[in-house]
Every structure is written in structure tokens, then in C-alpha cells.
Amino acid sequence: MNQLFDVYFTQPAMRAIFSDRGRVQGMLDFEAALARAEARVSLIPQTAVAPIAGACDADLFDFPALAQAIATAGNSAIPLVKALGKRIAVESAEAERYVHLGATSQDAMDSGLVLQLRAAVHLLDADLAQLADALATQAQAHIDTPLAGRTWLQHATPVTLGMKIAGWLGAVTRHRQRLAELKPRLFSLQFGGASGSLAALGDKAFAVAEALADELDLTLPDQPWHTQRDRLVEFASLLGLIAGSLGKLGRDLSLLMQTEAGEVFEPSAPGKGGSSTMPHKRNPVSAAVLIGAATRAPGLVSTMLAAMPQEHERSLGLWHAEWETLPELCCLVSGALQQALIVVPGLEVNARRMRDNLELTQGLVLAEAVSIALAQRIGRDAAHHLIEQCCKQAVKEGVHLRKVLGANAEVTAQLSDSELDRLLDPAHYLGQARLWVQRAVSDHTSGAH
Numbered sequence: 321m322n323q324l325f326d327v328y329f330t331q332p333a334m335r336a337i338f339s340d341r342g343r344v345q346g347m348l349d350f351e352a353a354l355a356r357a358e359a360r361v362s363l364i365p366q367t368a369v370a371p372i373a374g375a376c377d378a379d380l381f382d383f384p385a386l387a388q389a390i391a392t393a394g395n396s397a398i399p400l401v402k403a404l405g406k407r408i409a410v411e412s413a414e415a416e417r418y419v420h421l422g423a424t425s426q427d428a429m430d431s432g433l434v435l436q437l438r439a440a441v442h443l444l445d446a447d448l449a450q451l452a453d454a455l456a457t458q459a460q461a462h463i464d465t466p467l468a469g470r471t472w473l474q475h476a477t478p479v480t481l482g483m484k485i486a487g488w489l490g491a492v493t494r495h496r497q498r499l500a501e502l503k504p505r506l507f508s509l510q511f512g513g514a515s516g517s518l519a520a521l522g523d524k525a526f527a528v529a530e531a532l533a534d535e536l537d538l539t540l541p542d543q544p545w546h547t548q549r550d551r552l553v554e555f556a557s558l559l560g561l562i563a564g565s566l567g568k569l570g571r572d573l574s575l576l577m578q579t580e581a582g583e584v585f586e587p588s589a590p591g592k593g594g595s596s597t598m599p600h601k602r603n604p605v606s607a608a609v610l611i612g613a614a615t616r617a618p619g620l621v622s623t624m625l626a627a628m629p630q631e632h633e634r635s636l637g638l639w640h641a642e643w644e645t646l647p648e649l650c651c652l653v654s655g656a657l658q659q660a661l662i663v664v665p666g667l668e669v670n671a672r673r674m675r676d677n678l679e680l681t682q683g684l685v686l687a688e689a690v691s692i693a694l695a696q697r698i699g700r701d702a703a704h705h706l707i708e709q710c711c712k713q714a715v716k717e718g719v720h721l722r723k724v725l726g727a728n729a730e731v732t733a734q735l736s737d738s739e740l741d742r743l744l745d746p747a748h749y750l751g752q753a754r755l756w757v758q759r760a761v762s763d764h765t766s767g768a769h
Contacts, residue, residue: 346432430510512544567614587666683721
């Protein structure tokens, strides 16, 4: 495996879940649980369980040999079950007869994948919770820190840094709710045998399915889902949503870090964000991962969506397209979360630069505030036209809007000096920014996810 970029883009613990060992162990856990379940309903002798379960250890298998066998078998379960049977036969020829009884390759692969996904979701859950806590802390810390709102990449009206961070927090909170909602659907047993009917197990089929779901602590679906892939695609879509929201965070942060803005920065560290030629550079290297993941994720989600119309009871090629796609999505999102967890708790904020930037347009960012106040006295259209002309004059003369307003008889006839001073103070035109922060933090702490 190419590991040059893995540490940058992937969480090591997530990569371990989807390593060759992780994949094989997931299938072996299914086989061991199947033996226990079938013994529970007296379909196989209890004495067969220990030899089967004892051999279901991924470390006992030759991965390169399995890889070679997969190339001709067409999936990973066929050679694995053969190798498992041979290993069990050394200890008990009788037990070997009951390996994989009534199951099909896809049962082992899909249920093994679900076990991997459960471990993956556990990691994602923990990281999203930690990120939400960090975002809530930062939103509250900067609840009253004004900065220029930006629309179409241009200065708009003032907002607060806390409000911007609260927006990031709200998305993470919703993703945590979505993750909680899909768990019962995602953590679902796959067990249908050759064509989904479990005919090979006779009248004990459903009892085995119930016992197997219990052994693996998975939900028992209404029926096997060999070619109904909505559960996996729902999860893939959520991963895409998480990647997109983290990309939004990274995009905002990278723009705030631009030299021309210089308002918020990733935490500094020795060797972090430097250039090979320019000693002064401080590059947003964590934001780059967030944006990169958000750029790559849609293609992977698209592959999962494209693989949904699978043929009849077992797919040719479409199922195969999922095998590396969903694990790669998990790894990609986990890596982005790790970078976000580095960045958010250590954000470096330059509040003075924010105030200075609010003055770059010499009061124009508060033109709406003056226009709204004036509209209450002379009407909306008249006020808008008057303030628009004052703004054009301020730009043409290169002076502060306050000076132009103070010299305009139509304006001063309606607004006093103290009113104009207040209207042109960003701190007095932050609307519901504080409330938005409080609501986002409240949603986070309410534990509705």
C-alpha cells in the first residue's frame, strides 16, 4: 500500500479497520458466529463450534495467498472459506463439514463489512463529538467578536466569528443526528444463502438467522439485502455530507488566513505549513486536507449510487465496485476529521485585524444600517437612493461614509450625530448573531443525537 500520504489524509485507526486483516477478520467473525448460531438451534453439533471459532483468527491466514486466489475466485470469501476449512480439518474433520453451512460468499463479505462499518462509525462518532465540543467552545469564546460578513467574496454587513463557527457547529450536530438515525438500518445482518431464500437450512433457517443476528449484535432485516444496497449508500451519502461540511470549514478558514485578510489562522507548530523556498510562508495545510476530502468524496459517493441498480439476486460488477469505494470514503472522512480536530481547538484569532478590515471600506459595510434607520422616517425607496448616492460620493472622494453623511443636510435632518455614530459602529449591527450562537450550542448540548 502507498503510505506516503496516508498519515496526512487518513486516520491510522480507520485504516486499520479497513486493512486486509480487518476485512478478513470481519468475515471470520461472521463464520464463527454462524457456527455458534447453528449450534444454538441444534442444526450442528455443539462440538463443532470450538474448532471452527478457534480457527477464525485472521493472523492464522496467508494474505498474499488469499490475494492470488481472489484473482480467480472472484471474491474474497471463496478462498477464505476454503482455507478456513483446511485449517479446521487438521483439528476436526467432523467440524470442517459444518463450516459456512447454508451461507453464501456475499453473506460473509457483507456481514463482515457491516462489522467493520460498526467499528468505523464508533470512531466517527467519537471524533464528531469531540469536534462539536471544540466548535461550541470556540463559538462561545468569540460570540461577540465582529468581523466582516462576506457575500460573493465581497464585504457585506458585519457578523461575528462566533456566528460563523456556530454555522460549522450546526452542520456537525445535524450529521451526528443523521448518524444516530441510520445506525439501526446500517448495522443489519446479511444472511440469505445462495439466492436469498435460505432454502439450504430448511425449517430452521429463520431460527438460525435470529440467532446469528443476536450473536453479532446486528439487527435482523425484513429479508436479505444482497442486491438492495440502500443501507450502504445512505451511509456513503452521509460520509459525503460530512466531507462537504468539513470542506466548508476548511474553505472559510483558508480564506480567513489569506494574507489580505489575516483574521483567523490554523495553530502554528514547528515545520507546519512552511514552503520549500519561501521562509515566510504559513500555509493552511490542514484546511487543504478538508478541502481535498470534500473534493474527492463526491466521486466516491457517486460510485456507490451508480452501483445501486444491481441485477436480480446477485450482482455482476456493481457489487464489486463497492468493495474499495466505501472503505476509502471512511478513511478519507476520518482523515479530514483528524485535521479538523487539530485546527479548531487551537484557532489563532486576530480580532484587531478583523476590526481593521471592517474599516477597509470606510463605513460602507454599515450603509444598510443607516438606510434602514432612515427608511423609518422618509420611506424605503427614498432612503435607499439617498444613502446609495452618499456611498458613491464617499468612494469618489476617498473619505469615510460618516463624513459624507454628516455633511448631508437630508441625512442630518433625520439622524443626529450620536445616531450616526451608533449606526456606523459594527458592534451595534450584529443582529441575532449572539442568539444564533446560543441556539447552536444549545442544540449541541441537548444530546438529541
